[in-house]
Amino acid sequence: MTRWAPPELVSSALNRNEWAVEELIAAIWPGCFRLAATILGDRDLAQDAAQEACVIVHRKIGSLRSPEAFDAWLYRIIMRQTARVRRRQRVSDRVAGLAPSAADDSTAIDVWRALAELSPEFREVTVLFYFDDLKTEEIAATLGVRHATVRTRLARSRAKLRHILGDYEDRFDPMTGETPQHAV
Amino acid sequence: MPYDFSVTGKAARERIPVPNLSIDAVRSASRAATQRNRTQRFALSALIVLASLGAAVAAARIYGGVHIWLSGGKAAATVRSMVVLKYPMASDVQRITLSATFPVVMPVGLPPGTRIRQIMYSPSAHPNTMFVQFQSVTGAYKGGFFLLDPSSVDPDTTTLPAATRPSLREVEQWKIGGETVLVLKDTFANDAASIKAQMSATSPSESLAASEDMLWRIEILGQATSAVTDRAERLAPPSSRSILLDRGHLKSLVGLLAQNKPMLDAREVFLNDIPQTNNGPDYMKAKYVWPKTVAIDTHGLRAIAAALRTSGKAATNCNCEVLFNRPNDTAYWIWLIPQTGSAPVAKFSVDATTFAVTRLRE
Known part of the structure; x- marks a missing residue:
């Protein structure tokens, strides 16, 4: 069971079904954005981080071994992207x-x-x-x-x-x- | 007033307005990133070549796609264009050597099991520079030979640009008829004298014939792994074209079928318009061109998909590589070769019209 998207959609995307990959990205986008926004405290930075996370999902979903690994994989991607954005923008420790x-x-x-x-x-x-x-x-x-x-x-x-x-x-x-x- | 931090936080987060996502932007950024990734891999390969070249060419100045300046212990390279060909076959080498500006004597007399991993040549139309890179029997990189047109080698090093290259390394250098050969002393150190003697006693056509054992008998798309490629070469019928797809290429099968596109032969890449910076060639900003040569057409891809379905495996996780062959107009032969050496190979015949699959005994 995946918390981000229906398991059958994740499975189809894993098989590089282009339609399924794009459906999956549409499904995860709100959650990605809101998680990034909560961490970064800034909508623009969150959009940057979440969009980059979606690009990575689009590129690398085929390399994932099983649908069960999707949740943890996506969380790692989002957290890395928020960290990247924070480093690049030099977001201060205490956000607005x-x-x-x-x-x-x-x-x-x-x-x-x-x-x-x-x-x-x-x-x-x-x-x-x-x-x-x-x-x-x-x-x-x-x-x-x-x-x-x-x-x-x-x-x-x-x-x-x-x-x-x-x-x-x-x-x-x-x-x-x-x-x-x-x-x- | 006590309240539930988790529930309140979740609810507040759900109320954050979400901007629209442009799937087109994601798609194009994904493709650009994939291209960058490919570029980086090729740049790395090219840098290995150039590092060797800069170190190897003592007092050489090569005109055309590659231009080298040297002074004392320092060298600078200008590379305007080059072609990198992975896993060359005899037909590829014949094509390159026939168009070269000098009679090419291929390296012969190398240790048994040595294979030619890739050839870099420049300029693309009529090469005056070739770098033949080898791998050992285990698949490890083993250095290479520069084969140069002597008329393009100039010992004049008075016009050095400001940019510098890494320090030089010692080279072995000799001339055979119309060819200058350079090899780094630390590669093939024990065999250099014997190789030199054997090359000197070999004509261009004889050297090409003698190097056939080091060339690949099948087209390898992706990354060759010794265990699989050895089996694939033994299985492949000698009379018709055979293509080996690694797992990366297999994974692209579903997407290609969905888009009704063929699989292209990506073994060769042209690097053009390589910009020069103070630190030397900037490969990342070069223009990369992959020829649109079709390796397997859409019917062939459907045949592979049918064989995979029959075997109960998916292209994305079959843990195998696929050997593809078309023995005649009516059928395709597909072998699923497991990545573990001991597991049995499955062979299928696929009808070219109906895509009906028959399992064959190997």
């Missing part, structure tokens, strides 16, 4: 944060504000863990860092979020890496 949409309530605005306060390393693990529901082992594989590093970053990030947001309530145990309930 996305402008809240008209539909955002005060709690949503608080979330953006809190994320903007986190350093890029903390923001990455926080977003992947709380928004994408990745396990800490999966985050470690995605970012190419040690599992212990992810747990440490999450623990520190949680402490900082608690400080920023005040009403922090979290059932995640960073020592065990158990799947969280994500309450803040």
Whole structure:
């Protein structure tokens, strides 16, 4: 089961069916863009990173061995592209944060504000863990860092979020890496 | 007020407006990146050639597609154009040598199992410079020989440009009739004297015949792996054209069939208009031209797809390479050669009209 697109579409794309590859890109684009935007805190940079991720998917989908590997592969690509854009643009550690949409309530605005306060390393693990529901082992594989590093970053990030947001309530145990309930 | 950070964050993220994506932009960027990747691979291959050339040509000045200046321990190269041909066959070498400006004596007397990996020549129409690059029996790069038209070699090194090349290496140099031969001393060091003696006693046509064992008997599209190519060459009928597709080429099968396009012979590439910078030739900005020579037409590709279907394998993950042959007008022969040496080869005959597949005993 893939979280980004229907498995049969991923399978067809793996076989280099041009139509399926383009359908797949259309399916993953919103998620790619929103993930990049959440990490980078800037729409233009996010568009750059997400589009480059889609180009890589278009070029290299045929090299993927199985549809099951697609999710992890795509997460790695997006995270690498956000890191590339950040390096190139010299985005400061503390981003301005996305402008809240008209539909955002005060709690949503608080979330953006809190994320903007986190350093890029903390923001990455926080977003992947709380928004994408990745396990800490999966985050470690995605970012190419040690599992212990992810747990440490999450623990520190949680402490900082608690400080920023005040009403922090979290059932995640960073020592065990158990799947969280994500309450803040 | 406590609230769920995860739920709130996910909901807020879902409300981020998403700009439109131009699939055309993705498609063209993907193709450009693929082209860049191909270019880089060829540039690397060309740089190996040029590094050897710059180091090898003591007091040589070659006119035409390649121009070398040397002074003392430093050299500068200007390469305006060249052609790189991978996995050459006897017919390819015959074509190149016949159009050369000098009587080409091919290197002979090399260690058993040595194969010619690629030939670089320049200028393309009438070469006065050839670089013949070898690989060992294991497929490892083994250096090469420069075969030059003596009239294009000029020991005058007074007009050196500002740009410099890496330091020189010692070379073995000799002349055979109308050909100057250069070989780096650190390649074929133990065999250089014997090779020189054998080349000196060989005519151009004899050398071509003698080098046939080092040339390829089938067209290899992609990357040759010793285990598979050896088997493929043994299996290929000698009387008709056979083509070996590596996994990379097999993966492109589905796309080509969908677009009703043939598979092209990409063994040869022309590098033209190579711009010069202070650091030497900039291969990345050269104009790369692949001839539009068809290796397998669309009917042949359909035959391969039919054989793969019958074998229950997909072009993208069959872990095999495909040997293609058309013995006559009514049939195609397809061999699926596993990449692991011990696994059996499957042979199929495919009807050229109905694409009905029959499994054959090899």
